[in-house]
Amino acid sequence: MANVTLRNVRKTYTGGFEAIKGVNVDVGDGQFCVLVGPSGCGKSTLLRMVAGLETVTGGEIDIGGKVVNQVEPADRDIAMVFQNYALYPHMSVFNNMAYGLRNRGMKEAEIKTRVEEAARVLELSAMLERKPRQLSGGQRQRVAMGRAIVRQPKVFLFDEPLSNLDAKLRIAMRVEIRKLQRRLNVTSIYVTHDQLEAMTLADILVVMNGGQVEQIGNPLAIYEKPATTFVASFIGAPPMNLMATRADEIKSQLGGSAGDAGILGIRPEDFVITDQTPAGGVALSLTVEAIERVGAETFVYGARAEEEQHVAATPGELPPGEIIVRIPGTEAPAIGEKIRVAAVRSKLHLFSGDGRKRVEA
Amino acid sequence: MQKQPIFRSKLLPYALVAPQLAIVLIFFYWPALQAVIQSFLLQDAFGLSTSFVWFENYVELFSEPAYFETIVRTFFFSFAIAASSLSVALLLAVMADKPLRGGAIYRTLLIWPYAVAPPVVGVLWVFMLHPSLGVLSRYLRAAGIEWNPLLDGDQAATLVILAAAWKQISYNFLFFLAGLAAIPKSVLEAAAIDGARPMRRFWTVTFPLLSPTIFFLLVVNIVYAFFDTFGIIDTMTRGGPGKSTETLVYKVYNDGLIGGNLGSSAAQSVILMIMVIVLTGIQFRFVERKVTY
Amino acid sequence: MVEQEGFRRYVAHIILWIGIAIVAFPVYVAFVASTQDNALIANGQMSLLPGGHFFEVYYQTIFVGTSGTTREPVGNMMLNSLVMALMVAVGKIAISIISAYAIVYFRFPLRMPIFWLIFITLMLPVEVRIYPTYKIVADLHMLDSYAGLSLPLIASATATLLFRQFFMTVPDELLEASRIDGAGPLRFFWDTLLPLSRTNMAALFVILFILGWNQYLWPLLITTRDDMQTIQIGIRKMMTTNDALTEWPIVMATAVLAMLPPVFVVVAMQKLFVRGLVETEK
Numbered sequence: 001m002a003n004v005t006l007r008n009v010r011k012t013y014t015g016g017f018e019a020i021k022g023v024n025v026d027v028g029d030g031q032f033c034v035l036v037g038p039s040g041c042g043k044s045t046l047l048r049m050v051a052g053l054e055t056v057t058g059g060e061i062d063i064g065g066k067v068v069n070q071v072e073p074a075d076r077d078i079a080m081v082f083q084n085y086a087l088y089p090h091m092s093v094f095n096n097m098a099y100g101l102r103n104r105g106m107k108e109a110e111i112k113t114r115v116e117e118a119a120r121v122l123e124l125s126a127m128l129e130r131k132p133r134q135l136s137g138g139q140r141q142r143v144a145m146g147r148a149i150v151r152q153p154k155v156f157l158f159d160e161p162l163s164n165l166d167a168k169l170r171i172a173m174r175v176e177i178r179k180l181q182r183r184l185n186v187t188s189i190y191v192t193h194d195q196l197e198a199m200t201l202a203d204i205l206v207v208m209n210g211g212q213v214e215q216i217g218n219p220l221a222i223y224e225k226p227a228t229t230f231v232a233s234f235i236g237a238p239p240m241n242l243m244a245t246r247a248d249e250i251k252s253q254l255g256g257s258a259g260d261a262g263i264l265g266i267r268p269e270d271f272v273i274t275d276q277t278p279a280g281g282v283a284l285s286l287t288v289e290a291i292e293r294v295g296a297e298t299f300v301y302g303a304r305a306e307e308e309q310h311v312a313a314t315p316g317e318l319p320p321g322e323i324i325v326r327i328p329g330t331e332a333p334a335i336g337e338k339i340r341v342a343a344v345r346s347k348l349h350l351f352s353g354d355g356r357k358r359v360e361a
Numbered sequence: 362m363q364k365q366p367i368f369r370s371k372l373l374p375y376a377l378v379a380p381q382l383a384i385v386l387i388f389f390y391w392p393a394l395q396a397v398i399q400s401f402l403l404q405d406a407f408g409l410s411t412s413f414v415w416f417e418n419y420v421e422l423f424s425e426p427a428y429f430e431t432i433v434r435t436f437f438f439s440f441a442i443a444a445s446s447l448s449v450a451l452l453l454a455v456m457a458d459k460p461l462r463g464g465a466i467y468r469t470l471l472i473w474p475y476a477v478a479p480p481v482v483g484v485l486w487v488f489m490l491h492p493s494l495g496v497l498s499r500y501l502r503a504a505g506i507e508w509n510p511l512l513d514g515d516q517a518a519t520l521v522i523l524a525a526a527w528k529q530i531s532y533n534f535l536f537f538l539a540g541l542a543a544i545p546k547s548v549l550e551a552a553a554i555d556g557a558r559p560m561r562r563f564w565t566v567t568f569p570l571l572s573p574t575i576f577f578l579l580v581v582n583i584v585y586a587f588f589d590t591f592g593i594i595d596t597m598t599r600g601g602p603g604k605s606t607e608t609l610v611y612k613v614y615n616d617g618l619i620g621g622n623l624g625s626s627a628a629q630s631v632i633l634m635i636m637v638i639v640l641t642g643i644q645f646r647f648v649e650r651k652v653t654y
Numbered sequence: 655m656v657e658q659e660g661f662r663r664y665v666a667h668i669i670l671w672i673g674i675a676i677v678a679f680p681v682y683v684a685f686v687a688s689t690q691d692n693a694l695i696a697n698g699q700m701s702l703l704p705g706g707h708f709f710e711v712y713y714q715t716i717f718v719g720t721s722g723t724t725r726e727p728v729g730n731m732m733l734n735s736l737v738m739a740l741m742v743a744v745g746k747i748a749i750s751i752i753s754a755y756a757i758v759y760f761r762f763p764l765r766m767p768i769f770w771l772i773f774i775t776l777m778l779p780v781e782v783r784i785y786p787t788y789k790i791v792a793d794l795h796m797l798d799s800y801a802g803l804s805l806p807l808i809a810s811a812t813a814t815l816l817f818r819q820f821f822m823t824v825p826d827e828l829l830e831a832s833r834i835d836g837a838g839p840l841r842f843f844w845d846t847l848l849p850l851s852r853t854n855m856a857a858l859f860v861i862l863f864i865l866g867w868n869q870y871l872w873p874l875l876i877t878t879r880d881d882m883q884t885i886q887i888g889i890r891k892m893m894t895t896n897d898a899l900t901e902w903p904i905v906m907a908t909a910v911l912a913m914l915p916p917v918f919v920v921v922a923m924q925k926l927f928v929r930g931l932v933e934t935e936k
Contacts, residue, residue, distance in 0.1 A: 053830050074836035086827035090849040099845070100835030147831075367761050368839040377756035378768050381749040381809055388806035389775045392786035399786065453673040456666040469921055470674045475931075476916035477681075478868035480886045481909050484893065485680040488687065488906065494698040496683055530677060532931075539932060559662070588781045592870035596890050610781045614871070617785050626785060633782040641777045 002064030002077075002154040002187055003029045004050065010058030011045055011211075019045045021211040022059065027204060030185040032178070034219075036198035037208035038234070043191045044159055046208070050189060051157050052076050064154055074103075079148035080157040084164065085140050087132040087147075093119075094128040097146045111150075118146040121180070138169045145177070149184070156181070158190040162197065174200060195235050199223070207231050229355030232265050238299060238324045240265045240349065262353025268299065268326040270347035273339050280345035286323055288337045298332045300325040302339065393634065399627035418628040427604065428612075428629075435587065435608040438522060442590075443582035446526040447575065450533030455563065457534075458541040468538070475531040479592030486524035487597045510598070514605025517598050521606045524597065525590045532585075533578050540574030541567070580644045587636070609633055681913065688712070688907035695902045707903065715907040720892055728908050731885040734803075735867055736915070738884055741804035742866030743859050750810045751851065754817035755843055759829070776811040780872050788875050798882045803873055807866070812934050813858055820854050821847070857930035860923050864916040885912045 004027040011020035020042045027033040035043040048054040050061055052073035060067050068076050079100075087096050097115045119125045122142040132140055141161060148156055161177070162170045178201055181188050192198055198205055199219045207214040207222065207230075215227040219235075226232035226240070233239040243264045266282065277283040286302030302323045325341050333339050350359040403414040422428050457467050477485075489497050492509040501508040510516040544567060552566045591610050594600060600607035600615060607615065613633065617626030683702070687695055690705035716732075719725035756762075757769050780787060787806055796802030824847065832842045873884045883891070889912060892905045920927050 048830075051830070051834065053833070073830070073833045078834065080831070080834050082827040082831060084825060084827055086825060086831040088828065088831075088846055090846075090852075099832075099837075103836035103841065147835075368759055370760060370839055371762070373839055374756040374760035374762045374765070377760075378753040378772075381753040381772060381814065382768060384749070384805065384809040385771055385775055387790065388787055389778050389783070389809060390771070392783040392790055393778050395786035395789070396783050449673070449676075453670060456669045456673075459663070459666050461663065461666055461670075467670045467674070469924060471670075471677060472924070472928075473917045473920050474677050474681075476864050476868075476920045477913050478870060478886050478916070480870050480890055481912050482680075484889055484905065484909050485684050488902065489680050489683050494695055494700065494902070496700055496702060499698065527677070527680070530673075535928060535931060588779055591781065592868075592886070595870070595874075596893065613781070613784060623785060630782045630784065634778065637779065637782060638777045 003027055003031075004033075004155055004187055004189065005062040006046075006050075006059065007062065008059035009046070009049065009056060009061060011042070011049060011054065012057045019211055020049070023208075023213050025204075025206055025213065025216060027187055027189060030187055031203040032181055032188045032190065032201055033204045033206060034190045034192060034198045034202035035206045035208055036192055036195060036202075036234070037214075039193055041208040042211040043193075043208050047157055047159055047189060047191045050155070051078055051080050077154040078157055079151045079153040079155075080159065081141075081144045081148050081161040083160040085132075085144040085161075087140060087143055089132050092129050092131060093124060093135070093143050093146075096132065096143055097150050100147065100151055114150045114152075115146070118149045121149070122146050137165055138173065141165060141173060145180070149180075154187065156186050156188040156190075158188065160192055161190075163192070163194070170197075177201065195237065199235065205235075207234060209234075225358065226265075226349065227358050229263055229265065229351050232349060232351070236267060238268050238326070240267045241323050242351075242355075243322075244353075263351040263355055265349035265351060266343045266347060267349075268324040270343045271325040271327075271341040272343070273325070273327060273333070274342050275340055276342065278342055278344045281343055282348060283340055283342040284323065286325070286339050286341060288333050288335050288339060291332050291335060293330050293332065295330070296328070298327050298330055300327060300332060300339075302341070396627045396630045396634070399623055400631045402627075403624050414624075418624040419632075422625055422628050422632075430604070431607055431609055431612050434518075434605075438518070438525070438590070438608060439583045439586035441522045442525045442529065442586045443579055445522065446529040446582060447533050447578060449526070450530045451537050451571075451575075453530070454534050454537030454541055455567070457538060471534050472531045474528055475535075477528060479528065479589055480596045482524050482528045483593040483596030486520060486527070486593075490520055512602055514602055517602055517606050521590065521594055521597060524593050525586060528593070529582060529585060533582070536574055536578055537571070540571050544570045577644070580640060584637075584640055584644075587633075587640075609636075681910075684906045684909050688715075688903050688910055690903055692901055692903050711903045711907050712911075715904050715911065720901050720904050726880045726883065726888060728885060728888060728911055730881060731883055731888040731908075732911060732915075734800075734882060735884040735886070735912075737800055738803045738869065738873070739863050739866035739915075741800060742807050742869070743862035745804060745808035746810040746813050746862050747855055747858055749808060750813035751817045751848075751855070752843075754814050754821060755847065757814075758818055758821040759839070772809070772814050773811050775809055780807070784871070784875065791876055797876050798879045802876050803869075803882075803884070804866070807869065807872060810862075813862070816854065816858060816933055817851065820851060824850060853926075853929075854933070856923075857926045857933060859930075860919055860927045861930035861934055863919060867916050 004025075006023050006025045009020055009023045010018070012018050023046060025033065035046060037043050045054055049056050050063075052068065052071060056069045061069055063076060063078070088099065091099065094115055097118060098111045101111045101114065115128070116125070119128055122145060124139065124142055124146060127135060127139065132143065135143065141164075144161065158177075162173050165173060174197055177190075190201060192201075202219045204216065205219045205222055206216050209230050214234075215222055215231045222231060223235055226235060229242055233242060243266075244262060245264045264282070274283075284304055286300075286304060288300055288302050290301040292299040292301075302325060304323055323341075351357060352359060400418050401413055401415060402411045403417060453471060457464060457471070461467070487510075489495050490501075490508070490510060492498055492511055498508050507513075508516065510520045548570070549562060549566060552562045557565060587608070588610055590608060591614070594606055594608065594611050598606040600611050609629065610633065613626050613629045616622050616629065686702060686704050687700060688711055689708040690700060691707060694700060694705075715727075716729040717727050719727045753768075753772060757765060791797060791802045791806060794802075796805070828846060829842060832846055837845060868886065869884070870886045873887050874890075877883045877887060885908065889905065889908050892908065893900055
């Protein structure tokens, strides 16, 4: 068991490209940390640096109180689940799991116990003699998990392990992974680009963009108080509506402390269709352009009317059709209808004009 | 060219390439270098002294009409072998590409001559067409042809070309078959719907789409005719009668071994090297463009 | 398509059978000749049907050889050819796969120059460096030895390129997983890369075995002793004598025996053979 600490970790490639621009993360013992961000944000590179598959060009990676920058991957006491599973195609399921143990000189009897235990947990007992190509995608994924589990490592590393599975299996496996990690209580770092996966799995969520950490914290805290407009639009689906506002208007509408704000954000689920305007809140007039009914909820896509109450846009910065409203159930206005939606004061998010800073009202 | 994640080890990679490198240096580069050096040297008749003569060996070679004749002959052989072998192979491949009953058997029965060694090919053909005892010579004589490749140079050349082309049919057949299989069936179906009859379809769709394969095989066949016919010629005619079946490679062998003229033989080797480099160059340029279609 | 029914099909069958006849006829004649009496053949009276001397001719060919003074049983020649073919095929595969491994999976100074050194040998076939190579083998005292027969042929740019190409398609994650599983470079090569290369090695082996078995010019140069000659050389020596004295049934039996192993390999391992042939030409 161990905690993983990244101190000002940097990665600069020989060409001068900065993939990781100084990252600080502290994952406590047994915690589940998820690195999330769009592709190219550096999350996989960061994970591979923890694994020892990429060299560290600056800062320190600390596993269990020991700086491991120069330690070979095999000696870091980590196990990794790859996106394409990286199973040895010519070895049976049993041997795939046993390989790492044999390389460490473990006794066959002990290997057998460990592999069989892992197979039981992962429901692979019946397929130990099969080759990877005889398995379904979900089964291969479980073998990759098994290979990590039998090692009983200090840290589990997951590199988008579910992205090759279909949607239904992905959800099932997500739950499985979480349960397993709780049971084994092993510190884990998990990379994904799927914000839903990130939200549901993480004890600590690290949102990354452009080689930097945008925000670290408890997933719900991040959802409720995104630190930047990037986080606001990345976490939560559909994404938060962001509207540029003129500072003086914000000031007049929302009070003195919002003086620096340039961008107003409202989540689709925080709107209500109403004729009223809540005190201190925001109301918008919309022309309904599209409706998506998904059963339990309905998404209304509306174009913002030119004259709106309380908050005005900088002309040209907000094209029509920009607002998404989520309403429960299937009752929805008709297309072309004009509606008024409102959000209360506590549901408004304010950001600085460049989107890099959250402004607390 | 290289993997991203790599091993870091100072000595191991050298140890791994060492065996191949040793053989390449000792048995390829050193002799090639010797050939180049030798081609600038002249040995006296008794092999007692050698002197550096610059390009004299080359000059002498090119002033010899016989050398020019050998070059022309080699190219003629190459094209004759390539043309006859390629056309027969293409015909067979087009037939075998059709959905026929027993298709796999035809394939097997047509590809095995690839495995017959050139000297054996020579023996088979010289026996079949031997002037006095060949089983086919009887029919040729019955047809009124004065058949004697042991004396008649043109007939000997024909024999070599036939035998060499025969061996190469299976190779060409296989590659044509692969080329034909790579042509999308939908393209041919579209042509059929556009009203092209089978013959027309072959010449307007199949053949153009096959042209990369044809070009590739042409180069391979020329290289084959240059080098691999050595065994065929050596068991069939020894380059004779006269010089009528002597190719460039055979001449290198003959002049060096029998004539003992090492300087000239080395100069010829160097010229051959240049030809191989050109041919390989063409082949590789082509391989890069293989994806045109 | 509809029009491929009927008549056209028959034409195709007929053309293919004619093709097969052309391809098979010389071999058939050789086989027939190997079962007949020499006197009959020498008179130009050879029948196109097999004769009755099959067992005696093949027995003599394999265990005794011709009746000439320098007789050598063909069985021994076949053994020489087999040793040479195996050494060439196995040797080429072994040294090529390890050099391809070094070139793909390591970064070291001189990596590219070494790759090019190997690659350029494609342009130096034995035919263009006959005598100097002969001289080196003679200087190394390897004439008339298996080492002399096979070592100089063992370098292979084609095989190295083929393995290099294959290694490039092996997912990087497999190496990473191995490293995390504690495997070093040699262990990864042995436990993972080698098993994965099995099919490629087999396909290459088929082609290289045929290539080695069919070598002619090289053994012709460096074997002088009769007991070291390969079957391809033996066949030529049998024909050296005056035509009238040539023992044609034995020559033809030798030709049949010389064809047998490589043809068997092609037919029995057709899939691997085709794969090997197509891949080595890439």
